[in-house]
């Protein structure tokens with residue numbers, strides 16, 4: 349018995365001896381490598397190796413509307429974190445890596461959630477970010493947390509880790525203005541790389557004002573100092589320096605009017621811009637269809653992003669600043685300005701409309717088939733007569749029209765603090781030669797005079813033209829950052845005669861306020877409004893669709909709002925776009941909304957612009 353024990357024990361002793369010898373060998377080789385082979389580099393970085401500096405992201409600034417309504421804030425997100433130093437296994441990295449992964453699999457069964465990371469992910473983390481917690485699940489829900497609380501005792505080396513996540517308490521409201529955040533790259537090419545050994549993933553603005561004002565919102569990162577042992581495992585944590593929270597940002601948006609604008613677009617493809625012509629403040633900027641930016645709170649989910657981007661309706665696309673549309677008849681005030689300023693026409697310049705205009709063999713139909721008869725300029729704006737504007741345009745000439753369109757900002761970016769803004773297109777003879785390999789013809793002049801042809805504008809550009817008319821030539825740069833102390837920045841000041849602005853404003857006032865105005869459905873009780881309707885056809889010949897437009901400003905005396913709306917599949921500007929502006933403006937002026945316009949029913953196709 350004893351001898352048996354002895355034999356058994358001697359096997360154990362021999363085994364232990366052999367193991368010790370092996371370990372000694374490994375140690376010797378390692379020491380030799382450290383001391384002899386890599387002596388140079390080790391001595392240089394010895395200090396760094398014992399204390400590591402981890403970059404701690406700052407808490408991101410909050411975004412408010414102009415009245416203090418919170419549009420973007422941060423909420424705590426609960427993650428399941430594994431600490432390698434507590435799960436560390438003797439006998440090398442591979443075993444520690446496998447132990448971490450086994451723990452994740454055990455957790456997966458207990459917490460009833462699928463693993464979201466692979467063995468390779470674990471390996472990468474241990475290699476590059478060993479002293480930092482490994483986040484196996486991010487943003488887990490309350491049920492998972494409850495299960496965790498029940499089983500936490502069985503999992504040494506595992507804990508809850510809280511990270512801030514961007515949250516948009518109003519949901520979809522203002523999504524295209526606010527934009528989204530996403531994680532910064534883990535190896536940013538910045539000076540920080542020299543200062544910090546490890547990064548905790550930060551979030552940064554990827555789109556919208558989250559991107560434009562990222563520098564203010566982001567704040568300054570802090571640092572946490574941790575000491576690590578020779579293998580790189582965390583020993584303890586020493587305080588570094590505090591991060592500096594990002595600044596809060598107050599936008600010019602009015603959440604209530606923004607809400608009305610989004611409601612007006614519900615179920616449609618289109619866009620609305622409402623701005624303050626006295627300073628350029630963007631009051632509402634909406635694009636439809638839209639999406640919920642909370643879906644991107646924990647970082648851009650590539651699959652969701654692709655899905656949203658591949659949808660035909662393109663909900664991520666900001667139609668208000670990036671959408672390009674032919675303006676149709678809302679361009680006609682620009683033609684009036686060109687005619688008046690070039691002295692090719694006066695307010696009393698008259699033309700006759702038999703229901704069409706003939707140019708050689710080409711026929712340009714007026715929307716009113718029976719014709720408008722004899723019209724002078726303000727009446728022509730009010731009635732939006734195509735035949736009148738073809739003739740006025742031919743008399744004015746394309747150069748003046750093109751020059752005026754560009755002077756009013758078409759074909760150039762407005763400089764709004766949102767990326768992916770489109771400049772649009774004001775075609776001229778050089779453009780036509782280059783792109784169409786053809787010269788400019790009379791038909792092109794007719795087309796541009798009624799806002800058709802190759803002319804392309806954004807809803808924001810048209811809202812700015814409305815703002816310029818409201819401001820009698822002064823146009824403020826559109827701004828999203830509210831600063832009540834700062835006056836607006838003048839984007840351009842047109843030295844057109846006061847008579848030009850008066851004639852155009854009078855015509856536009858008639859569009860809304862006069863009995864037969866094409867925009868009477870935009871009328872709001874107690875508010876004098878000026879506007880212009882527009883309808884532009886597009887699509888294949890056998891399946892024509894119509895863009896419905898309205899642009900305008902209110903009140904006519906001392907305007908507070910300038911606006912533009914486009915609906916992609918409209919009956920016409922007067923029928924589809926104008927009543928939606930009525931809803932928004934009724935809310936903005938605190939008038940009773942919902943009431944039907946006090947205008948007689950108009951047969952389909954009868955009202956147009």
Ligand SMILES: [Zn+2]
Pocket residue numbers: 701703714715716719720732733734735736
């Ligand atoms: Zn006509």
